[in-house]
Amino acid sequence: MSQPSSDSTAPLLRASAVHLWRGDxxxxxxxxxxxxxxxxxxxxxxxxxxxxxxxxxLAGLLPMESGEVHWEGRPISECRDxxxxxxxxxxxxxxxxxxxxxxxxxxxxxxxxxxxxxxMLLDTLxxxxxxxxxxxxxxxxxxxQKRRLAIARVLLTNATLWILDExxxxxxxxxxxxxxxxxxxxxxxxxxxxxxxxxxLLTGRPNxxxxxxxx
Amino acid sequence: MSAPGLLGIMRLIVARDLKxxxxxxxxxxxxxIFFVIVTTLFPLAIxxxxxxxxxxxxxxxxxxxxxxxxxxxxxxxxxxVEDGTMEQWALSAQPLSILLLAKTFTHWLLSGLPLVLxxxxxxxxxxxxxxxxxxxxxxxxxxxxxLSILGAIGAALTVAVRRGNVLLALLVLPLEMPVxxxxxxxxxxxxxxxSVVGPLNLMAALLxxxxxxxxxxxxxxxxxxxxx
Numbered sequence: 001m002s003q004p005s006s007d008s009t010a011p012l013l014r015a016s017a018v019h020l021w022r023g024d025x026x027x028x029x030x031x032x033x034x035x036x037x038x039x040x041x042x043x044x045x046x047x048x049x050x051x052x053x054x055x056x057x058l059a060g061l062l063p064m065e066s067g068e069v070h071w072e073g074r075p076i077s078e079c080r081d082x083x084x085x086x087x088x089x090x091x092x093x094x095x096x097x098x099x100x101x102x103x104x105x106x107x108x109x110x111x112x113x114x115x116x117x118x119x120m121l122l123d124t125l126x127x128x129x130x131x132x133x134x135x136x137x138x139x140x141x142x143x144x145q146k147r148r149l150a151i152a153r154v155l156l157t158n159a160t161l162w163i164l165d166e167x168x169x170x171x172x173x174x175x176x177x178x179x180x181x182x183x184x185x186x187x188x189x190x191x192x193x194x195x196x197x198x199x200x201l202l203t204g205r206p207n208x209x210x211x212x213x214x215x
Numbered sequence: 216m217s218a219p220g221l222l223g224i225m226r227l228i229v230a231r232d233l234k235x236x237x238x239x240x241x242x243x244x245x246x247x248i249f250f251v252i253v254t255t256l257f258p259l260a261i262x263x264x265x266x267x268x269x270x271x272x273x274x275x276x277x278x279x280x281x282x283x284x285x286x287x288x289x290x291x292x293x294x295x296v297e298d299g300t301m302e303q304w305a306l307s308a309q310p311l312s313i314l315l316l317a318k319t320f321t322h323w324l325l326s327g328l329p330l331v332l333x334x335x336x337x338x339x340x341x342x343x344x345x346x347x348x349x350x351x352x353x354x355x356x357x358x359x360x361x362l363s364i365l366g367a368i369g370a371a372l373t374v375a376v377r378r379g380n381v382l383l384a385l386l387v388l389p390l391e392m393p394v395x396x397x398x399x400x401x402x403x404x405x406x407x408x409x410s411v412v413g414p415l416n417l418m419a420a421l422l423x424x425x426x427x428x429x430x431x432x433x434x435x436x437x438x439x440x441x442x443x
Contacts, residue, residue: 059306062442084308085218093299099238100231108231109300112307112314115219 010073011036012192013058013161018067020053027053028064031213035161038207040183040193042200045213051196052092052165054213058194059089059163085113088159090167094150098139102130102149105138110156124152128178143170155182162186164195176201224309225317232321242290246283247329253279254337265342272341273402277395279337280330280355284362285387287326289380291318291370296440305441312430315437319367319429327359343406350405350415357418358398364422364429365390371436375443393421 013035020028027050035041043051056062058069060076060083069076071083096105106121125131128148133141141149147170154162162183168176180201183193187207195201202208219227236243257275258268292315295301304314334352335345343351369387373379401414 061302061305081308084306087306089303089306091299091302093297093302095299095303097231097235097294097298097300099235104231104234108227109303111219111227112224112304112309113218115223 010070012072013194014070014073015058016068016070018054018057018069019065020050020057020062021065022050022053028057028213030067031211033211035192035194037160037190037192038187040187040195040202040205040208042195042197042208042210043213044197044200044210046215049213049215051213055089055163055165055194055196059087060084061089086160088154088157088162090150090154090162090164092165092169094146095153096138096146096149099137101135101137102141103134105149106152106156109153113157116156120156124156125149127155127182128152129174144172144175147171148175151179151182160191162191162193162195164193166196166198168197168199168201218308221310221313225313225320228314228317229321229324232318233324236321236325242287243325244329246286246326247333249286250279250283250330251333251337253282255340258340258342268342269406272338272343273399273406275341276334276337276351276355276402277358277399280359280398281362281388281391281395283330284326284359284366285384287322288366288370288383288387291322291367292374292437293370296374301437301441305438310434311437312434315367315371315433316426316430319363319433322367323360323363327356327363330359331355343402347402347405350411351402353415354398354401354411354418357415357422358394360422361394361418361425362391364425365394368429368432368436371433371440374437375440394418397421 011034015031015033018028018031019026031054033041043054045051053062057064060069060080071079071086076083095109100108102125103118103121106125107116107118110116110121122131122134125134128151130141130145130148133145138146138149151167154164168179171179184202186193200210254275257271261267261271292301305311307314331352334355335348338348338351366387369383372386373383376382397414397418401411401418404411404414
């Protein structure tokens, strides 16, 4: 793959032989995965098996010992800016400031990536059903409402690839349904989603796969 | 949806940090109170005799300014790293060095600029003649900028270390020596009625050096800290 432009036949994201050591523990032992447009890949496995570490490697936050991650056929180290613009990453931490209101939190975090109007922000807050909390400081929100706010950020960043670390933590039943709808819409639009999960989403669909990490 | 320009994101970060500071004003005024109290304690502890005070005043003001800037460094990056904001910044496809420079600039607005504005008060307490105030204020303005940037590099390096305060002080204070020396020297020269161009030029040169290369060092240090 020597051509510099993106390769349309290559998978959206491909990781090959990812090895990672944390301290003296060989955590990831040659993980391979591919992700096409319109696909949801859920990484499952017991606690401490390295799901979060794998996602952080794939996002480019954590350097791996060996292995390669390719975005549209190019190593992510060579197209970091293109890759980061196409990527929305949701970690365990919601990246919210307790002293800012929900709306301000959204404005400042999304504003770094794209220009947005308050109308778009409010629309998205309404979509995740926390519009009534727009002017409340984030410290006053419940854990589930905070998670919804963090999901609103992912929705607004206009990214192709979502990397989500246990996205439905703290969400209630209605919240999980809502989130599944958002993911399904994103997949229909040609996006791709990679999650670490304990509870599987959208089971039984042909474009949904799981990858099991063994201890 | 277009991508915002570099000036746009810097404005955004400065606005965000100022807003957070207003809601945390008790933490923000801490360095200023420290600066004022320490400098006004000297006349009480040593002697109110003017010529004795004037001899030590430049050194006292500058040491107090250095320690005051150190006070607020610990909380410069830590909250953003702990709540995951810094991770998002590292993945934002924007240059991390520019984001951190904007944060450091806000830090200076909140911890350096108040010292500059307060310098006539402190100068009076230490018996400095009014003719020296402009030089004192100018040297503080140039110097606290350098202190903020050097401090931010140290803060980025130690942010992943639990209870990194001591390490931070050990790391940053020796690097800040030139600023201290030239700052105190400028005030001293002004009091003797001599030209202060030399030390002030050197301080401006230091500030330019730190402002141009510092952000690169901050970003490199922060990337290492975010990895853990």
